[in-house]
Amino acid sequence: MIRPILLLLMAPLLGWSQPTAEGTPASSNVPNAQYPRIHDDLRATFRLTAPGAQKVQVSVGGGKHDMTRAADGLWYVTTPPLVPGFHYYSFNIDGANVSDPSSHTYYGTGRDASGIEVPERGVDYYLPKDVPHGEVRLRWYLSKVTGAWRRSFVYTPPDYDTNTRTRYPVLYLQHGSGEDETGWIFQGRANFILDNLIAAGKAKPMIIVMDNGYAATPGKPNAFEDLMITDVIPMIDRTYRTMANREQRAMAGLSMGGNQTCQVTLRHLDKFAWIGAFSGTGNGLSTAPIDPKTFIGGVFTDGAAFNAKVRLLWLGMGTVEPNPFPGAIGAFRKMLDDAGVKYVYFESQGTAHEWQTWRRDLNDFAPRLFR
Amino acid sequence: MIRPILLLLMAPLLGWSQPTAEGTPASSNVPNAQYPRIHDDLRATFRLTAPGAQKVQVSVGGGKHDMTRAADGLWYVTTPPLVPGFHYYSFNIDGANVSDPSSHTYYGTGRDASGIEVPERGVDYYLPKDVPHGEVRLRWYLSKVTGAWRRSFVYTPPDYDTNTRTRYPVLYLQHGSGEDETGWIFQGRANFILDNLIAAGKAKPMIIVMDNGYAATPGKPNAFEDLMITDVIPMIDRTYRTMANREQRAMAGLSMGGNQTCQVTLRHLDKFAWIGAFSGTGNGLSTAPIDPKTFIGGVFTDGAAFNAKVRLLWLGMGTVEPNPFPGAIGAFRKMLDDAGVKYVYFESQGTAHEWQTWRRDLNDFAPRLFR
Numbered sequence: 001m002i003r004p005i006l007l008l009l010m011a012p013l014l015g016w017s018q019p020t021a022e023g024t025p026a027s028s029n030v031p032n033a034q035y036p037r038i039h040d041d042l043r044a045t046f047r048l049t050a051p052g053a054q055k056v057q058v059s060v061g062g063g064k065h066d067m068t069r070a071a072d073g074l075w076y077v078t079t080p081p082l083v084p085g086f087h088y089y090s091f092n093i094d095g096a097n098v099s100d101p102s103s104h105t106y107y108g109t110g111r112d113a114s115g116i117e118v119p120e121r122g123v124d125y126y127l128p129k130d131v132p133h134g135e136v137r138l139r140w141y142l143s144k145v146t147g148a149w150r151r152s153f154v155y156t157p158p159d160y161d162t163n164t165r166t167r168y169p170v171l172y173l174q175h176g177s178g179e180d181e182t183g184w185i186f187q188g189r190a191n192f193i194l195d196n197l198i199a200a201g202k203a204k205p206m207i208i209v210m211d212n213g214y215a216a217t218p219g220k221p222n223a224f225e226d227l228m229i230t231d232v233i234p235m236i237d238r239t240y241r242t243m244a245n246r247e248q249r250a251m252a253g254l255s256m257g258g259n260q261t262c263q264v265t266l267r268h269l270d271k272f273a274w275i276g277a278f279s280g281t282g283n284g285l286s287t288a289p290i291d292p293k294t295f296i297g298g299v300f301t302d303g304a305a306f307n308a309k310v311r312l313l314w315l316g317m318g319t320v321e322p323n324p325f326p327g328a329i330g331a332f333r334k335m336l337d338d339a340g341v342k343y344v345y346f347e348s349q350g351t352a353h354e355w356q357t358w359r360r361d362l363n364d365f366a367p368r369l370f371r
Numbered sequence: 372m373i374r375p376i377l378l379l380l381m382a383p384l385l386g387w388s389q390p391t392a393e394g395t396p397a398s399s400n401v402p403n404a405q406y407p408r409i410h411d412d413l414r415a416t417f418r419l420t421a422p423g424a425q426k427v428q429v430s431v432g433g434g435k436h437d438m439t440r441a442a443d444g445l446w447y448v449t450t451p452p453l454v455p456g457f458h459y460y461s462f463n464i465d466g467a468n469v470s471d472p473s474s475h476t477y478y479g480t481g482r483d484a485s486g487i488e489v490p491e492r493g494v495d496y497y498l499p500k501d502v503p504h505g506e507v508r509l510r511w512y513l514s515k516v517t518g519a520w521r522r523s524f525v526y527t528p529p530d531y532d533t534n535t536r537t538r539y540p541v542l543y544l545q546h547g548s549g550e551d552e553t554g555w556i557f558q559g560r561a562n563f564i565l566d567n568l569i570a571a572g573k574a575k576p577m578i579i580v581m582d583n584g585y586a587a588t589p590g591k592p593n594a595f596e597d598l599m600i601t602d603v604i605p606m607i608d609r610t611y612r613t614m615a616n617r618e619q620r621a622m623a624g625l626s627m628g629g630n631q632t633c634q635v636t637l638r639h640l641d642k643f644a645w646i647g648a649f650s651g652t653g654n655g656l657s658t659a660p661i662d663p664k665t666f667i668g669g670v671f672t673d674g675a676a677f678n679a680k681v682r683l684l685w686l687g688m689g690t691v692e693p694n695p696f697p698g699a700i701g702a703f704r705k706m707l708d709d710a711g712v713k714y715v716y717f718e719s720q721g722t723a724h725e726w727q728t729w730r731r732d733l734n735d736f737a738p739r740l741f742r
Binding site for chain 1: 403424465469470474481507510556
């Protein structure tokens with residue numbers, strides 16, 4: 001009798017069409033799932049059981065890849081090398097777009113979508129390391145604005161519960177379109193990024209509040225600004241040991257959340273002194289030139305006054321983001337430059353409109369806060 | 372031009388085969404998803420986009436239902452009335468078992484599976500109500516037993532952060548096979564159950580700790596007992612304001628977690644005085660008669676001594692649970708009866724081996740603790 005391990009070793013010699021099990025199961029797999037597997041060169045092999053299917057594809061990292069039925073009756077494909085970081089992906093089975101039973105899901109693209117974590121060599125700032133860890137707290141509250149129960153995710157830094165007289169600054173941190181309050185933790189790993197920055201003395205201990213960017217009332221489909229001002233900030237300042245003033249309050253967000261950040265902070269500079277817009281700005285998806293005299297209440301009309309009031313305006317973008325982001329962010333920057341507004345501009349090399357861009361953004365942005 | 376709303380109203384008159392949109396979107400749907408829908412009589416209508424599929428089924432509540440392609444090209448089925456509560460479900464598309472893109476997923480059956488919440492008329496003990504809410508905290512820790520970073524879910528009762536001198540009793544609460552530390556919150560709604568019980572004065576404020584029941588070391592595939600004793604309990608007592616003694620420490624679990632609860636508590640009665648086994652007992656799936664002299668170190672040999680030492684032994688089961696649960700729990704009860712061991716036995720009417728059983732269990736069990 002030939003033992004299975006020998007069969008596996010012999011497979012290449014026998015010319016079997018079944019892929020060999022090289023590579024390593026992705027860290028985003030559910031327990032015990034052997035696929036997807038990531039190879040040393042960051043190619044990824046996906047597998048699906050779909051015995052009666054006619055056509056199966058995987059969509060990942062901006063590409064669509066036909067899968068083929070192997071000798072074992074399962075469908076396989078190995079993609080070209082993927083960009084490091086977190087990617088949503090889906091299978092298409094005979095026209096049905098569905099998640100992979102082998103991977104954990106993450107709320108994005110408007111549903112609980114499969115995700116695959118592709119490691120970045122030599123990079124560990126978003127991994128759990130042997131440092132003190134903060135908590136992530138699920139906090140329910142009844143919204144005056146929407147009349148419904150809502151949930152915030154709240155990161156409290158290490159030692160929050162033991163330093164019981166210490167008060168902390170607060171960063172409000174928002175997800176993108178089709179995502180929710182879970183995104184910055186499960187996709188973005190904001191808690192691990194902050195744990196590592198704080199342990200290295202690179203960022204001040206802070207509270208991070210992540211809420212759901214969707215808030216509607218019968219008369220107002222987008223009531224997020226009202227929600228932030230009326231519900232979230234007062235609830236957080238009432239519930240946690242915050243330093244409740246503009247010098248100790250920041251807001252940032254990605255894509256749609258970057259737009260929301262600009263809209264909320266720039267209309268309420270009495271409440272915020274630190275602003276981060278990740279792959280999104282106050283002009284949304286528009287690439288048209290911006291007139292500072294009319295834009296968001298004319299807040300950029302007097303660049304010197306803005307610079308004196310705002311402690312940090314931080315913009316970031318991946319170098320390979322698709323349209324309209326380069327044009328929209330470019331139009332926003334041009335207006336800032338023309339108005340003499342100071343800002344930090346950060347580029348994430350080789351990444352698109354995706355979570356690896358935003359992890360890098362947070363890792364650069366957070367250390368600059370509350371100095 | 373006929374407006375879409377008119378088309379919808381006209382559909383029955385036109386005799387279209389597309390199902391009418393009666394019923395209400397399930398509360399477990401992702402935002403804006405119109406299906407699955409639950410009808411007043413608890414039938415549920417599922418819908419899937421799978422234009423090229425040959426055969427589509429939905430498996431839910433113990434039944435498999437063929438779906439049919441309607442005139443709009445989508446697949447539909449309406450099930451018979453479902454038992455109230457939370458059900459995992461899946462679609463089978465040409466042999467592929469996958470989740471429904473329209474529903475949130477919940478880690479169970481070994482993957483991030485779709486769930487559907489079927490309301491129970493007149494019952495709101497597990498719904499978020501306008502009462503003070505506790506937090507659910509994600510707490511990372513480095514396990515000495517496994518050498519890996521792990522995550523506990525920790526419920527802290529309302530006012531935990533403001534009553535900073537109060538110490539609390541602790542309930543360790545475990546999930547079932549194929550689930551993880553998220554189950555008791557997202558499927559079980561343990562936090563809302565306790566919020567409501569505490570607000571009504573029916574349960575004492577307590578901390579609830581939910582860990583992952585899977586813990587392996589190279590030499591020991593099941594090291595959960597070691598994990599609990601070496602890692603989890605000391606970490607919790609070090610991190611939270613607990614009352615760290617057996618009279619203020621309980622453990623309960625469902626199915627596999629019920630078995631683990633018996634194994635851990637009955638071997639460590641110096642650490643636990645309150646025990647709950649929900650649809651699972653110390654004999655696991657075995658229905659064989661039990662000899663108390665040899666069972667779990669002979670802990671039940673002297674029934675009177677056991678009764679004097681253990682403040683509560685609580686067993687529960689749904690009335691329609693499948694084999695082997697009635698037989699296994701029956702064998703355990705017979706042994707207890709023969710040994711003169713006192714216990715509470717609770718039956719959940721009309722529910723099977725499912726979360727509605729365990730929600731009811733917790734709602735009956737928690738008020739009895741720490742009295």
